[in-house]
Amino acid sequence: MNGPVVSLERVHVVHTARSGGMFSRDKVHALTDATVSVGRGEILGVVGESGCGKSTLAKVVVGLQPPTSGTVRFRGDDLWSMPAKARRETFGTSVGMVFQDASTALNPRLPVRRILRDPLDIHRRGTVRQREERVRDLLDLVGLPGHTADALPGRLSGGQRQRVAVARALALEPQVIVADEPTSALDVSVRAQVLNLLVDLRASLGLGLVFISHDIQTVRYLADRIAVMYLGRVVEEGPAAEVAGEARHPYTRALFSATPSLLDGAERIVLTGPVPSATRPPSGCPFRTRCWKATDECSAQFPPSTPAGRESGHSWHCVHPEPLLRSIP
């Protein structure tokens, strides 16, 4: 089946703010009106500064965070209107998650065999013998030797641990994996290996991947599509080559102009001023307080989506978009 595997439609997540460990009356707008989707074999890269809502979006996709409003669909079915048992089964088996730091995500007291068997035991997949075989297959899939099954996570290198985390995420044959900064805790020397593993798995298993990172160069290299987030909003979305090479939202252009090889011919734009608080986001466009093009119009409402007019689905939310750097056929 073509079409999205997981999609978020106009999803909002609002938290109650905490100060000094206590809940306050303030609301944190972690995710506002987010509409994104990921299809089979597709890599969706999500970029943006710290606190813009990337992890919140990841948690919504894997079902760890219920939306305050909006709809999360799996192959068209509205997940949060399903009975709880069906929803847990769908989220638990169809969407996997790889966290930033495998040394904290994996139980240090359990050998790798138990870590990989756990999801199979919980969801009662196959016989005991088939589960053991699946553990061997999973290790093979992520390029680890069979004897890794007997090791405790602490005996493995950072790269090997992250491979185990990927294997665990794959245990129940999910259709989508969410990887939240999966290489940022790793040595630079092994980052490429883990990224290449994810790309290979996408190709061999037809996995959809939501790849979240601060590192826009890596996202540009990996992703088919990129969603750019600012203060809880997706401000631009589309094919990676267009979003990176022909960014239309001023924030996206600033983000990608920091890496000259990505935005050929564009001037470097250095953003100044702090990111506003997610507790009191500015009216209208959230970027207007740092935008060199802002006018009164920008404070009136969040600009509606402007599609590029091509089939690619590139769109942005800005009333003063950046000019094209070159023509796109």
Ligand SMILES: Nc1ncnc2c1ncn2[C@@H]1O[C@H](COP(=O)(O)OP(=O)(O)OP(=O)(O)O)[C@@H](O)[C@H]1O
């Ligand atoms: N459980 C929570 N309670 C209150 N506020 C929260 C909660 N989780 C996240 N937030 C706030 O929501 C906003 C978005 O957070 P989120 O972790 O999604 O951002 P992020 O882009 O992933 O940041 P980073 O790159 O630093 O991980 C931030 O202002 C954060 O402080």
